[in-house]
Amino acid sequence: MKSYRVPESNCTSCGERLDAAGTMCEGTPAPTPGDITICVVCGQVMQFTDTLGFQGVDDPTKIPGIHPDDLRQIRRAQEAVAHAKGN
Numbered sequence: 001m002k003s004y005r006v007p008e009s010n011c012t013s014c015g016e017r018l019d020a021a022g023t024m025c026e027g028t029p030a031p032t033p034g035d036i037t038i039c040v041v042c043g044q045v046m047q048f049t050d051t052l053g054f055q056g057v058d059d060p061t062k063i064p065g066i067h068p069d070d071l072r073q074i075r076r077a078q079e080a081v082a083h084a085k086g087n
Helices: 068-085
Strands: 003-010 017-022 036-038 045-048 054-056
Touching: 036 068
Parallel strands: none
Antiparallel strands: 003 017, 036 045, 045 054
16 A cells, blocks of 8 residues: 555544545555545545545445446445444
8 A cells, every 4th residue: 555645634524634645556646636535534435626635425326437346445445444443
């Protein structure tokens, strides 16, 4: 997993200040507008904006062009966050 610095922004759900993004797959480039990210504190799914801030995503299945494999990765990441929190 590779980490990238992004402009500091707040999670749209829990308000945590976030300033980095990590990749789930080897060879994935730095985040760009429209890419998906997940808050490491609460598991909220968000999409990067044009300024690499965050926009909340209520239902990832409604993201245009989302691939089923991406939805599985989102679920796995949310489960990892929940597990880390003891839920």
